[in-house]
Every structure is written in structure tokens, then in C-alpha cells.
Amino acid sequence: MAPWYDRAGRLSLLKLLVFIGLFLPAIWLAGLALTQSLGARPLNTAIHFAGLWMVRFLLLTLAVTPARKLFRWAQLVLIRRMLGVAAFAYGLLHLALYVVDQNLDLARVVSEIWLRIYLTIGFVALFGLMLLAITSTDGWVRRLGGKRWQGLHRIVYPVAVLGLIHFFMQSKLNIFDAALMSGFFLWLMGYRIWDRWGEIGSIPSLLMLGVLSALATAFAEYGWYAVATQVPAIKVLAANLGVAAGIRPAWWVLIVSLGVTALVALRRGLMKKAQPKTSPKLAMDRASS
Numbered sequence: 001m002a003p004w005y006d007r008a009g010r011l012s013l014l015k016l017l018v019f020i021g022l023f024l025p026a027i028w029l030a031g032l033a034l035t036q037s038l039g040a041r042p043l044n045t046a047i048h049f050a051g052l053w054m055v056r057f058l059l060l061t062l063a064v065t066p067a068r069k070l071f072r073w074a075q076l077v078l079i080r081r082m083l084g085v086a087a088f089a090y091g092l093l094h095l096a097l098y099v100v101d102q103n104l105d106l107a108r109v110v111s112e113i114w115l116r117i118y119l120t121i122g123f124v125a126l127f128g129l130m131l132l133a134i135t136s137t138d139g140w141v142r143r144l145g146g147k148r149w150q151g152l153h154r155i156v157y158p159v160a161v162l163g164l165i166h167f168f169m170q171s172k173l174n175i176f177d178a179a180l181m182s183g184f185f186l187w188l189m190g191y192r193i194w195d196r197w198g199e200i201g202s203i204p205s206l207l208m209l210g211v212l213s214a215l216a217t218a219f220a221e222y223g224w225y226a227v228a229t230q231v232p233a234i235k236v237l238a239a240n241l242g243v244a245a246g247i248r249p250a251w252w253v254l255i256v257s258l259g260v261t262a263l264v265a266l267r268r269g270l271m272k273k274a275q276p277k278t279s280p281k282l283a284m285d286r287a288s289s
Contacts, residue, residue, distance in 0.1 A: 018079045022086040025053045043101040050094040057087035062188045081136045088133040091126045118169035128159035183217030183253035210257030218250035
């Protein structure tokens, strides 16, 4: 069955639009390559581009559950598989471009992955994504059984952590995108933990989650510079507390989380207005019956 059909065999506009959207980054990259707009080191730029979209699609996969619950949009579950497979596809492109950058010398590629820890971490993350993509079909759900399949697919969390660590280590000094993606990951994990142990759906709890995620992002960026670089980490932390040096990842995490909270509040307000009002007399009649 084509990926833009739902389980009943009907055309799903949501799945069709998402399916088309999955190819847009690759088309964009191809356009940059054809117009020689990838800079002085085109292959290196392309490698980072593919890796960034791998992480983005992986985080979008993790965002399906919170979005489905917060916006009561059950159909979102239909696109989770496509997003996960897309994350693996862009990760595979990331690796393939690296192989090309190494002049197709597979022995050298294997040696580099074995000897360089950040490449080892990235390869393990990609291998985990491959397992998730292969076993994402209904056939594998039946073979493994629901509980075993769910247990296997929980490795998406450590896979995401490894992917982000690889992102940080590969980025070295310019870790803006890595810190930003990590901030979104912290929000998504914070949502899951809070949802498991308490009520996360309320507006105050979502506001609190946004603030905590932004602070965690700022300290994660500070921690990276403090441990892995010679850059004065305290200056990075100070930059995160203001906007004089530009909008840092922590601020973007806060802005996006506040935007999500505002959309949830707006949707609930509209739903409340759309509910039919019951007259006091009718309410009393119903109570007495």
C-alpha cells in the first residue's frame, strides 16, 4: 500500500503532505549542490546538512506523542512511522556523503569509525535507527508481539542521546544547532517524565516545562564549553541570560515552548466556545430527572 493511504486504504491528506515534505530537504540540498552554493567545502557542508535533518526528523518523531495528546489530534500517529524512516534515510545519506568525502575508501572509513569516538557514537546511533526503521512495519509488530515491539522501540531515546552527542562532538566550537536540538529534546523528555508522574496538560505546567527546558539548554551549552573547549564558559552562560549577543538556543527553546503553550490554550478556548450552552432551567431539569 502506498504511504499516503491510511489503514483503511483511503487517501490521507495529512500523510500525503508529510510524505512530500520529507523530500524537500533533499531537494533543497540537491539545488544547493547544482548551483554550487555549498561553500568552499561542499561535501563537508552537505554532510552536516544531512546530519542536521536526521536529528530534526528524529525529534519530530518524538514530538508526535505530545502533539497528539495536547492537541487531541489522533491522526498524527499515522505519520510517526514515516518521520522515523525519514530520520534513518537522512542519517544514511549523512554516512554516504562521508564515505564519498573519504574518496570511497571503505577501509579508511571503517578505521575512522573504529578509532574516532565521535564517529563510533554516530555509527551506533545510525545502527539503532536502522533497527527501528526495519522493525517499524505491522509485520514486525505481529512477529515480536506488542510488548516486545514497544520495548525494542524504546531504544529511540538512547539513540537520540547518542545522535545529539555525536552532533556536539562534530560541531566542536559552533554548537548552536546542536544545543538547540538538545533543548527541544529536553522539552520532549521533560514532557514524557511529567506526563508519566503528574498532570502536564495544564497551561501552568506547560509554562513551567518551557522555562525549565530553556534553563537546562543554557546550562547544557555552558557545560559543553566548560568541559570540551577553551572558550570561557561563563561568557557563554552570560550570553544566554541576555539577547545582546543574539538569540541563543535557550531563548529559542523558550519561545517555541511558549508558542506551543499559546496554541494549546487557544485551541481549548475555541473548543470551550464551540460547546453548546445549557440553560439553567434545562440543567435543573436534568439534575432532577
